Amino acid sequence: MQSRKNSGLWWGAFIPLMDALCRGLNRKDRERYRDLLQASSSIISIAKSSQRILNALEESKEAIQSQHALPLPQKPDIMTGRDDRHLYTLQVLSAHMKLLLDAPEHLWRLIERKKYLQAAWLFMLARVVHKSLIRNEEQDEQSWVNEGIDVSAEFPLVQRQWDVVSQFRSQIIHKSTLSLRETSSSSEDTCAILVTLHVLDSRPLNETLTAFLSQRSKALQSNLAWNPDASSIKNAPPSNIPNGHRPESDAPQSLPVREVTQVMKKALATIAQTIRSARKIFQDSPSGRSLIFRVLESIQEEEDARSPTQVKPLPDELRLSTRSLLVHLTSSANFQLLPPSLRFYKPYIDLNSTSTSLPHLDFSQRLEEWFRDSSNHWQRSAGRWFSGLQNIKDVWTLRTSIRKYVLGSGLDKLEKKHLLSNLVALCHERITLIWQKLLADTQSKFKSSLLENLSCPPANEAHLDDSPVDFLFQPPPIPVLSQTVKSFVDTPFQKYQLSLKRQLVGRSIQLDSVLSTLEHCARTIQQDLLHLRTNADDKTSPLIERLSETYQPAANDLSYKIASVIDEASTDVLCDAEGKTSGLVFLSRVTDNLASSSLFIENIDCNQRSAEEFKQSMSSINDKVIAKWCDVLVKRIAYQTKPRIKKFSPTAGQLGPSPEIQRALLSICDSIRQLGVVYHPVRQKNIVQDILRSFITRWTDNDANNGQLDPNDIVFLRKISDLYGQSWYDISTILADKSRSLVSDDTALTELEATVSEYLARTQTLFSSILPSPSPPIFDTPLLQFGVPSAGQHQQSAISLAKPSPRFGMLLVGNSGP
Incomplete structure (x- = not known):
């Protein structure tokens, strides 16, 4: 109190002091001073309000301390026992209501964790709790009416809460049914779902089998509906191009074999896993009953009677009781307040009923029908996927991978054989x-x-x-390799070698x-x-x-x-x-x-x-094409090089055949080379002989149309025909007769033959394509097989044979330099 009083005096002295100091300030400083005065006023007002609150608290404290002490609790009277019983009844009622109130939250959690059997069990327990709460029969010893409590009237929350819980039945059934499509689920999880449908939806085992196979069929259809998109085809690796096939723009694109293999394996996994799970769940083994029957049997048997050393003990996830369920959902105090009918609750299952039995013959027949239908659907879809593979290597790779998978699928021998x-x-x-x-x-x-x-x-x-x-x-x-290529690439060199x-x-x-x-x-x-x-x-x-x-x-x-x-x-x-x-x-x-x-x-x-x-x-x-080619060639050459009418004169100065016959023979040589039979000497020899025979025959027949032939041509052709030996005797005879008829003088004919032989020796390289090879090999002059021409024979310059041009002297050929 003294400090507050001193602070008030200080502020009273501070304000006049500040007023005196700020009188000589300018306008801007005076505005700041005014704001400071307003702030100081607010601080003083807050200080006064705080003081009043402190005073009020002190007065309240003194008033409380002035009152008398609390009276001591009275001792229980004769009604104490009745109050304790009523209190216990309320505690039991609260345990019932708490279980009912907490059920939706726990059901949601169990459904999210796919614990459908536990969710179904909790739902049925909540249904029993609800029935026990709304039971109002007075003759019932456990009726709430006997305890003086009308639950329906006093606690309308019970019915509203049950309306919320009752909606979970359809959700549990629906979601558990859809979860049967998950092929990655284990057989134990699948069995728990089928037990859920049996106890919650009252489905016999044969109907649960139908639901299981039906949902797996839908899962299989979803897998078989796979259709490759354009991106997967576009991004296919180059190895998917057919073996060595040239890529073309209109060629069908090959599917990636890896994706096809994965899809086919996924579909086969659905079939194989369904068959294995169905047999493990529904089929009786030689050493005991089926898994689902043993689960139903474990639900009905007493907890104390369960032996941990059974021949085939159930997995922990399939062993379920109300006690094990509520221990994880509620406190132990609330669990102990529940009556024994709830603490030891278990769904009723008639193990002797037909609904809990499935004949082995019926099961095997239905499973075999499902397998046949599923494998046929798989084959049709696989045929569509196989059609996207464009080379044998991909087909065989896919076949090897699928075959290995089928052999390790765990199916029966006949089923593997069928697939x-x-x-x-x-x-x-x-x-x-x-x-x-x-x-x-x-x-x-x-x-x-x-x-x-x-x-x-x-x-x-x-x-x-x-x-x-x-x-x-x-x-x-x-081939030239790019400088950017770091490693050796042999493809260009292979192309060069090819x-x-x-x-x-x-x-x-x-x-x-x-x-x-x-x-x-x-x-x-x-x-x-x-x-x-x-x-x-x-x-x-x-x-x-x-x-x-x-x-x-x-x-x-x-x-x-x-x-x-x-x-x-x-x-x-x-x-x-x-x-x-x-x-x-x-x-x-x-x-x-x-x-x-x-x-x-x-x-x-x-x-x-x-x-x-x-x-x-x-x-x-x-043969037909060559024959036609020979005929067309001979006709064309004979037409283009018709022999001219010219009378023979030994002093004409001609040293060989006429230019016409030379052009004809050179055309034949060029045509032979164009024909491309140089790699087949025997065949070329036969073709050459056929052409020469045909040409000589047609050339000599022109005598009737053109008059006299040039003896130089006749002798030159006879010289060539003589080189072919006895097989050309008929042609040689005809040409000899014509030469004698044209040159009657034997001396002149002999000189003409010598001149032609010399000319043949000089032109044998030009006419090598139509000249036969000599029978004995010539090693001395292999390039001049038909004689060496005389080196001393006078040869006229080619330029002297042509008439000089008037301007020829102006060319100065001798003085021209490079």
Whole structure:
């Protein structure tokens, strides 16, 4: 009190002092001073209010202390016993009501934790509690009416609370039924759910089995409804491109084999886990009853009678009682206040009723029907997923993974056999379809490529295909690795090596574009078969044999269709009225490669008869094309190089055949090289002889139309025909008779023959394509096999043969420098 008084005096002295100090301040400072005075007034007001409160508290304290002491409690009278009984009744009533009030919260927690059996048990216990609370029969000794309590009238909360609890029955049944779709649940958890449906929804065991299989069917349908989205296909790894197939924009995209494997395993896991759980729950074992029956039996037996050393003790999660349930939900004091009928409550189950029994025959039949239906649904969906795999490697990888999973699924032997047979059928069907599609695409691509190369416009006829000789000396581009590549990459060098090999065998780019379609298909088939046989075992060998047997007719059919395509193309080329030789040359090279050097017919794996027929067909078409080519070539050359009417004179100064016959023979040489048979000497020799025979015959027949032939040409052609020996005796005889008829003087004829022989020796390199090889090998002069020309023979300069131009002297050739 003294401190408060001093503070008041201090403020009284402080305010005049501040007023005196601030009189000389400016306007802004005076405003600050005014605010300070207002704040000081508020502080003084708060101090006064606090003082009044302190005074009031002191007065209250004194008034309380002035009163008398509390009276002592009176001793109990004769009514004490009745009050204790009533108090106990209220305590029991409170225990009932607390259980009913706490039930919703506990039910929610149990449902969230998927403890459906405990939730059902608590619900039925709450229902019994509610019935005991609203029971008002006076003859009942335990009636609340006898205790003077009308629960319905005095505690309307009981009915309202029961209305809340009663809604949990449908939720427990619904959510427990939906939880049967979870294939990851253990058999014990599934059994607890089925017991929940039995005791809470009054379903017999056969109906619980129906509900279980029905929910698992829906779970299986959800798994089988998987459909790959566009992103999974787009992000498929490059390994999903068919084995070595060239990627094309319109080619179907392959599904990721890893995703397909996971989905198929998930569906199979649903089937296998359902079968295993159903047998473990409903099927009786040789050593005892089924799991669900033992759970129902444990519910009915007394707790004291339960033996911990049973033959098959139940898991802890399936051993349930009211005591074990309430210990975790309420306090021990409340539990002890409950009557024995609630503390030892258990649902009534008639173990002798038909509702608690399931005949073994009926169970096995229904389970087998469900397995058959489910496996059929799985097979249909798996067939749709298999159709997304575009190469044999992915199919076989999927088949190996699924087969291993089925063998370890825990199913019976017959069930595994059924699933594996379905898997084999799926693999067989998909592999066959992949091969059939590959063969069909190969036929279509080969036909379009062949016709595209044969239907070249006339302006580009000369560029239809490169000459084998010209192509041989065209160096392929050397691969250049980027500087950013750190590791060694051999793919460019492999392509370079392949280009060199193609050059060595005369496989031009256009020819390879046609033949590679067939050879790539055959090589792919061989790689597929090799992959299957490499990863085969005793169980898969029959499947591979079946695949080979199914594939071979398709391969035979492809060889027949390819031959038909080439035959149709050859018919169009042979019937060409314009007589273009480029198409004939290209087709002859195609048929020659397919009949001899190409590995298509060997690798396509058709039977021996089809392979022989294919090669015979190619050889036959090649012979017809070559014959047509020879005829067109000879007609064209004979027409372009008609012999002129010229009378022979030994003093004319001509040293060899006429320019016409030289152009004709050079055209034949170029055509032979263009034909591409330089790699087959025997075949080239036969073709050359046929062309020369036909040309000489047509050339000599022109005598009737053009008059006299040039003896130099006749003698030169006879000299060439004599090189072929006895087989050309008829042609040599005809040419000899014509030469004698044109040159009657034997001396002049002898000189002419010597001149022609010298000319042949000098031009043997130019005409090497049409000249035969001498029978004895010549080691001294291997490049001049038909004689060494005379070095001292006078040769006229080529420039002297031409008439000089008037301006020729102005060129100053001798003084021109580099």
